[in-house]
Amino acid sequence: MAASPASKAYALPHDLPLDSGQALSGVEIAYESYGELAADKSNVVLICHALTGDQYVASTHPITGKPGWWERMVGPGKPIDTDRFHVICANVIGSCMGSTGPASEASDGTPYAMRFPVITIRDMVRGLVALLDGLGIERLHTVVGGSMGGMQALSLAANWPERAARVLVIASTARHSAQNIAFHEVGRQAIMADPAWKGGDYYASGASPDNGLAVARMAAHITYLSEEGLTEKFGRRLQDRDSKSFGFDADFQVESYLRYQGSGFTQRFDANSYLYITRAMDYFDLAEEHGGRLARAFEGATSRFCLVSFDTDWLYPTSESRHIVHALNAAGAKVSFVELSAPHGHDSFLLEHHALDRVVQGFLE
Amino acid sequence: MTALATQLRPDLAAIADHIEPGSRVLDIGCGNGDLMAVLEKQFGCDARGIEIDPVRVERSVARGLSVVQGDADRDLANYPDKAFDYAILSQTLQTAERPDRMLDELLRVGTKAFVSFPNFAHWRTRAALMFGGRMPVTRALPVSWYETENIHHVTVDDFRELARLKGARIERSWFFANEREIGAPPFAWAANWRAEFAVFQLSR
Numbered sequence: 001m002a003a004s005p006a007s008k009a010y011a012l013p014h015d016l017p018l019d020s021g022q023a024l025s026g027v028e029i030a031y032e033s034y035g036e037l038a039a040d041k042s043n044v045v046l047i048c049h050a051l052t053g054d055q056y057v058a059s060t061h062p063i064t065g066k067p068g069w070w071e072r073m074v075g076p077g078k079p080i081d082t083d084r085f086h087v088i089c090a091n092v093i094g095s096c097m098g099s100t101g102p103a104s105e106a107s108d109g110t111p112y113a114m115r116f117p118v119i120t121i122r123d124m125v126r127g128l129v130a131l132l133d134g135l136g137i138e139r140l141h142t143v144v145g146g147s148m149g150g151m152q153a154l155s156l157a158a159n160w161p162e163r164a165a166r167v168l169v170i171a172s173t174a175r176h177s178a179q180n181i182a183f184h185e186v187g188r189q190a191i192m193a194d195p196a197w198k199g200g201d202y203y204a205s206g207a208s209p210d211n212g213l214a215v216a217r218m219a220a221h222i223t224y225l226s227e228e229g230l231t232e233k234f235g236r237r238l239q240d241r242d243s244k245s246f247g248f249d250a251d252f253q254v255e256s257y258l259r260y261q262g263s264g265f266t267q268r269f270d271a272n273s274y275l276y277i278t279r280a281m282d283y284f285d286l287a288e289e290h291g292g293r294l295a296r297a298f299e300g301a302t303s304r305f306c307l308v309s310f311d312t313d314w315l316y317p318t319s320e321s322r323h324i325v326h327a328l329n330a331a332g333a334k335v336s337f338v339e340l341s342a343p344h345g346h347d348s349f350l351l352e353h354h355a356l357d358r359v360v361q362g363f364l365e
Numbered sequence: 366m367t368a369l370a371t372q373l374r375p376d377l378a379a380i381a382d383h384i385e386p387g388s389r390v391l392d393i394g395c396g397n398g399d400l401m402a403v404l405e406k407q408f409g410c411d412a413r414g415i416e417i418d419p420v421r422v423e424r425s426v427a428r429g430l431s432v433v434q435g436d437a438d439r440d441l442a443n444y445p446d447k448a449f450d451y452a453i454l455s456q457t458l459q460t461a462e463r464p465d466r467m468l469d470e471l472l473r474v475g476t477k478a479f480v481s482f483p484n485f486a487h488w489r490t491r492a493a494l495m496f497g498g499r500m501p502v503t504r505a506l507p508v509s510w511y512e513t514e515n516i517h518h519v520t521v522d523d524f525r526e527l528a529r530l531k532g533a534r535i536e537r538s539w540f541f542a543n544e545r546e547i548g549a550p551p552f553a554w555a556a557n558w559r560a561e562f563a564v565f566q567l568s569r
Contacts, residue, residue: 329444332445332448336430336431336433362427
């Protein structure tokens, strides 16, 4: 397996102001781009990634060697057609794939760890806007994101309304619910309960809180799938055995699958980044930022919006998308919305879905 | 009538012909977006749609139209007063939970409204009920009583009465049978017998 070459990196020429009132200096943003940039820079599609995603949207992941996370959507002749569009995908700040995050070195030469400031979705987007400024891109053809990527697309539309002509939000929400926060808190507590976490200062210790991070991922992964999907994929089938072991090995296939997902995740993700990014998602409430009324977030918006939800997504259910659509209607914005049928829950946006392809392609026309 | 508009269903073509170019239009029950596409591409309108069927919504969005999957009974409430120059309710009134309230909502969100519906007093329907003694299944109402979405059958005269009760002014009306317009004034009095479909333009 040939690793991808390192991503392009953009060093911000100025400190990045944060919602907390602090500022982050020496910020770098790692990004990938695909397709030719038009001379008038009018064909840029910015893709915002999800919680544990990264900039490798359509290129091989340098650690796992797996294909890009949205290769079925992005590429030559694909719905987001790189023969037509210049596609940019950047690692969000707080993450761990090249952009500045808790594992990055602070000014004293040691990793920030928990000295990294708490960031918000809007801070991530502020970083993305700084990248676009640096690249001289004033107005995006489209900003698109699923899940946390959709939160960033909404935040861009609300706070920098002139920066995107089209806003495509898939399987997302305008606020984290109590249930969303609760699941994230389970994950964070699992990480912080791992003795190897050491208050976040594990970078020099030679061991990282992999057990805690794996449990966090396992809990979260359940929320990305539907009960129907789990039943269809695993049922009560046993893993490599004919009968129950009367012990605590992974007797069931579903246990084995979750353990595999958890441990695989620790190979490519930093536990502190997981803490910071889940916190940013929990803090997200677009209405709260705009005087408590979501419609106010979109007042005067000239962008076209498209929202897509999936009927089996219980993490960010259709009602959340509808809530955004109602606010956009109240603000007089141009909006499309469709709930697609798919068996796989929240993760449906990453999987094969021809209707989603048609909607994405049509909206980008 | 222009080339694209002639491909429309006759009731939609009549509506398209009476919409000012460049106006803001809400098409409730927009189906595959046929009328919206004509209004946007040919008349330069800013057209938005509401449609309950997800497959039709997906087709409309894939055509580049702004269509929201939703239920007109609930979702009209989110639009501000007079957000549109025209609100169109095509073949949807008879499926509404409360057609009277929907008419109010139409005239709240739109300065003018178009309403089209199958006329239950058409002579075929009357004949089917009178001589067959069964709920009519006709060309205009092709679905059996137990699976039809039409929960509030309405006649031309019923609608005129509802408009009067609601203080809505009927500005124009069109009547159709056999896919053709019929009974243009001065024969409109016979519409309640002869029309399979009716279209009304209203304001308040």
